[in-house]
Amino acid sequence: MRDVARLAGVSVKTVSNVVNDFPHVRAATRTRVLAAIDELGYQMNFSARNLSRGRTGMITLAVPELKLPYFAELTDEVIVAAAERGYTVLVEQTGGVHERELEVLSSDRRRMTDGLVFSPLGLRQGDAPRLEVGYPLVLLGERALHGDVHHVSMANVAGARAVTEHLIGRGRRNIALIGSYDERGASAGSLRTQGFLDALGAADLRHDPARTGHALEWTRTTGADAMRRILDAGIEVDAVFGLNDVLALGAMRVLFERGLRVPDDIAVAGFDDIEDGRFSRPSLTTVQPGRGEIARAAVDLLMDRLSDAPRHEPGTEVVVPHRLVVRESTGQGY
Amino acid sequence: MRDVARLAGVSVKTVSNVVNDFPHVRAATRTRVLAAIDELGYQMNFSARNLSRGRTGMITLAVPELKLPYFAELTDEVIVAAAERGYTVLVEQTGGVHERELEVLSSDRRRMTDGLVFSPLGLRQGDAPRLEVGYPLVLLGERALHGDVHHVSMANVAGARAVTEHLIGRGRRNIALIGSYDERGASAGSLRTQGFLDALGAADLRHDPARTGHALEWTRTTGADAMRRILDAGIEVDAVFGLNDVLALGAMRVLFERGLRVPDDIAVAGFDDIEDGRFSRPSLTTVQPGRGEIARAAVDLLMDRLSDAPRHEPGTEVVVPHRLVVRESTGQGY
DNA sequence: TTGTATGCGTTATCAC
DNA sequence: GTGATAACGCATACAA
Numbered sequence A, B: 001m002r003d004v005a006r007l008a009g010v011s012v013k014t015v016s017n018v019v020n021d022f023p024h025v026r027a028a029t030r031t032r033v034l035a036a037i038d039e040l041g042y043q044m045n046f047s048a049r050n051l052s053r054g055r056t057g058m059i060t061l062a063v064p065e066l067k068l069p070y071f072a073e074l075t076d077e078v079i080v081a082a083a084e085r086g087y088t089v090l091v092e093q094t095g096g097v098h099e100r101e102l103e104v105l106s107s108d109r110r111r112m113t114d115g116l117v118f119s120p121l122g123l124r125q126g127d128a129p130r131l132e133v134g135y136p137l138v139l140l141g142e143r144a145l146h147g148d149v150h151h152v153s154m155a156n157v158a159g160a161r162a163v164t165e166h167l168i169g170r171g172r173r174n175i176a177l178i179g180s181y182d183e184r185g186a187s188a189g190s191l192r193t194q195g196f197l198d199a200l201g202a203a204d205l206r207h208d209p210a211r212t213g214h215a216l217e218w219t220r221t222t223g224a225d226a227m228r229r230i231l232d233a234g235i236e237v238d239a240v241f242g243l244n245d246v247l248a249l250g251a252m253r254v255l256f257e258r259g260l261r262v263p264d265d266i267a268v269a270g271f272d273d274i275e276d277g278r279f280s281r282p283s284l285t286t287v288q289p290g291r292g293e294i295a296r297a298a299v300d301l302l303m304d305r306l307s308d309a310p311r312h313e314p315g316t317e318v319v320v321p322h323r324l325v326v327r328e329s330t331g332q333g334y
Numbered sequence C: 001t002t003g004t005a006t007g008c009g010t011t012a013t014c015a016c
Numbered sequence D: 001g002t003g004a005t006a007a008c009g010c011a012t013a014c015a016a
Helices: A002-008 A012-019 A027-040 A046-053 A069-084 A098-106 A125-131 A156-169 A188-202 A220-232 A245-257 A291-306 B002-008 B012-019 B027-040 B046-053 B069-084 B098-106 B125-131 B156-169 B188-202 B220-232 B245-257 B291-306
Strands: A058-063 A088-093 A116-118 A137-140 A150-154 A175-178 A239-242 A267-269 A286-288 A317-320 A323-325 B058-063 B088-093 B116-118 B137-140 B150-154 B175-178 B239-242 B267-269 B286-288 B317-320 B323-325
Touching: A002 A012, A002 A027, A012 A027, A046 B046, A058 A069, A058 A098, A069 A088, A069 A245, A069 A291, A069 B069, A069 B088, A088 B069, A088 B088, A098 A116, A098 A125, A116 A291, A137 A291, A150 A156, A150 A291, A156 A175, A156 A188, A156 A239, A156 A267, A156 A286, A156 A323, A175 A188, A175 A220, A175 A245, A220 A245, A239 A245, A245 A267, A291 A317, B002 B012, B002 B027, B012 B027, B058 B069, B058 B098, B069 B088, B069 B245, B069 B291, B098 B116, B098 B125, B116 B291, B137 B291, B150 B156, B150 B291, B156 B175, B156 B188, B156 B239, B156 B267, B156 B286, B156 B323, B175 B188, B175 B220, B175 B245, B220 B245, B239 B245, B245 B267, B291 B317
Parallel strands: A058 A088, A058 A116, A116 A137, A137 A150, A150 A317, A175 A239, A239 A267, B058 B088, B058 B116, B116 B137, B137 B150, B150 B317, B175 B239, B239 B267
Antiparallel strands: A286 A323, B286 B323
């Protein structure tokens, strides 16, 4: 930059002004500086700028696992949303493991960025104090965890209730629940379970715990395993609600292996609306949680906290509405 | 850090030495410094370190799209491999668009990191000069593009040939090819197409171009579209080779919609071994390209180029072996 | 509108 | 082994 200044016959300050296009620079001067920059092939040093400014222009996104389609699609959208605002995203994978989630909150790597968008899985009530971090943080999930942190949440209860009501409306009475694990707290799992139970209650149905297939991780494999356990127990089942799509897809695979027809014998529904569900056989009924809006809202909230004049109160919560997507897996047969 | 030094009664340099655990620090001094660090809750400023060291400890990974399962899984593994070596990954999405791929090579965002692992899609022969970048670069794909750049490639030709031979071995003679688009160059598409044609040639079979379903993007949607076009043309087909798994899954979905049985009427195979293929109905025969090894090799090569004493020659190529994975979609029926 | 001087927090180069 | 001091390259008061 010093060289550029010399060549253009101006001071470093002026070059800096041009590069950051400050308002008060004479057109002639600017042209001269730009020419010099071009001639010397000058490129700004970000480390120096970051040191001086005290900011990095990067944010961290922490998700359980990138290979889970929901988080891959979410990350995609967060990257795009951040890019629109001139920010770069650094992706962190926690595996949904409690210890590693806490670690992310205070890790060195996190400190290389200006803020964090965090999609936790294993965080518990007792972890609330750990969320008292000294940097901009936006949580993806329910607000129950901590009052002063920005939250972006999806309509977990309402969505699960809607899809369950849909199953009931299709005449199903013995609905298996795949994926439930920790009923306490405000995890997506417990909230969706809540919505599920609400719908059953409203229809005067009781949920037989034997029709619950637990799954610590939410993957196709664990969904398949849970489905197998339920079928092996010999309990009557005429529908399956997977707490997310991959669980449902894993379950559906097992139904196929056991020679059960979907939806004729057993209807299946999931949650998340990942792309696979549109092409599976049969295609999967699900809840579209508004992934795009979530990503955008999260980045917006973080940008707001990063700005020097935040508009949002601490602990702002944005709830994104859901949409029920009915497909073949709960259809009339095919 | 200055405060820490003062509290510990040592110089800044000594604190720096302790933090970077340099060899020559007396144990007593180290303890004292660590105590001071702890008491003051000192945390190092990365921007300052980066400026001083001239490195950032971050690398960029550029992929077409994160929501494509193959790249999601690849990114996952690259992040893990980089983390093992103390590096953080910054993910860039090119959409596979030529212009944006060129842009990534010289973008400001790229310059925030020490190097680039790049998985191009639309890069052409003529772009070779653009790969003459002044920073460590590792390309994922064939070496044809540029001689002096490190490459990590999968066994595209051999893998495609193996899976095609498998289809022929199952008695299939009229194999449709889904996804071929640009036959020139050394893209994954043209190489896999090559392997496909090699296998046919070796079996004295000819490929009817009418059985080729072009697809610019490789997604489930484009795979489905291509399959529809082939079926609508009324050409005889007893097998389908999707140039990757999502194309094959999209095609399989269409076969299902048309009432064709897989594999009885039409066998289907793909390439990539993404997780979906293990749970699809039927499960998908495919080629496992060694994704984990690719990620690790790429990061290793980049680390080597980043080190002050590189062991590898410029233009080193690592070829990762493939493995054929036979599943239901080419089985004996089910 | 533009220039000068100083600070940002570390690492590196020397002496000691 | 440890300390003083100069870069590192840019931003920002403040002065002109």
